[in-house]
Amino acid sequence: MSEQLDMIYRKMLERTAEALKANNMLPYIAETKEEALSLVKGSIAEGATVSCGGSVTLAETGIMELLRSGKYNFLDREGKTPEEVQKIYREAFSADVYLTSSNAVTENGELYNVDGNSNRVAAICFGPASVIVVVGRNKVVRTLDDAILRVKRMAAPANAARLGCETYCLSKGECMALASGASGMTEGCRSKARICCSYVVTAQQRIKDRIKVILVNEDIGF
Numbered sequence: 001m002s003e004q005l006d007m008i009y010r011k012m013l014e015r016t017a018e019a020l021k022a023n024n025m026l027p028y029i030a031e032t033k034e035e036a037l038s039l040v041k042g043s044i045a046e047g048a049t050v051s052c053g054g055s056v057t058l059a060e061t062g063i064m065e066l067l068r069s070g071k072y073n074f075l076d077r078e079g080k081t082p083e084e085v086q087k088i089y090r091e092a093f094s095a096d097v098y099l100t101s102s103n104a105v106t107e108n109g110e111l112y113n114v115d116g117n118s119n120r121v122a123a124i125c126f127g128p129a130s131v132i133v134v135v136g137r138n139k140v141v142r143t144l145d146d147a148i149l150r151v152k153r154m155a156a157p158a159n160a161a162r163l164g165c166e167t168y169c170l171s172k173g174e175c176m177a178l179a180s181g182a183s184g185m186t187e188g189c190r191s192k193a194r195i196c197c198s199y200v201v202t203a204q205q206r207i208k209d210r211i212k213v214i215l216v217n218e219d220i221g222f
């Protein structure tokens with residue numbers, strides 16, 4: 001990637017950071033995944049109870065490895081039975097820190113997330129004392145309409161593939177709503193495996209700086 005493009009992306013991240021700040025979220029800009037990892041490391045006290053949403057971004061930045069390093073009381077869902085996973089979903093509400101990515105972030109300072117189980121969007125909205133959101137520059141969009149489109153064209157089909165969900169978007173590569181010309185946010189398939197169930201916009205917050213957003217000047221996740 002050229003220096004010129006990096007500079008343009010940097011300006012976009014700076015605009016987004018200002019808007020997030022105006023919405024009472026605490027933004028950081030990291031130039032690299034490594035810098036993002038180090039920001040996360042510096043934001044969590046050793047021994048803290050931590051939880052996270054399922055996220056390729058957290059894996060690609062090395063954050064999942066950090067969470068499993070033994071430094072924290074990590075509520076880890078890996079290898080657990082469905083009943084244990086449900087228990088962890090609920091315990092996550094009392095975690096000190098919750099880590100996640102976001103399906104999109106707008107330049108107006110909004111987070112946009114679409115969730116199937118809805119545990120992730122629930123924890124972003126309420127519960128954990130601190131929420132750290134790590135987002136690659138590829139997920140920053142201009143408006144909420146762009147965010148809605150991004151999920152239907154990219155995030156949901158890719159996540160359906162990651163999770164092995166037999167949905168229309170897995171077979172066709174985009175949401176059924178786009179193929180049928182339906183334009184509403186919640187339009188989509190009627191599949192039992194549908195991963196788009198709760199649509200959450202996080203705008204101005206009452207609790208200042210509870211949500212920290214690390215914007216990374218690299219493409220990460222989807």
Ligand code: SF4
Pocket residue numbers: 151152156157160167168169170174175176177187188189190191193194195196
């Ligand atoms: S509504 Fe269905 S087809 Fe559309 S993105 Fe979600 S899972 Fe895929």
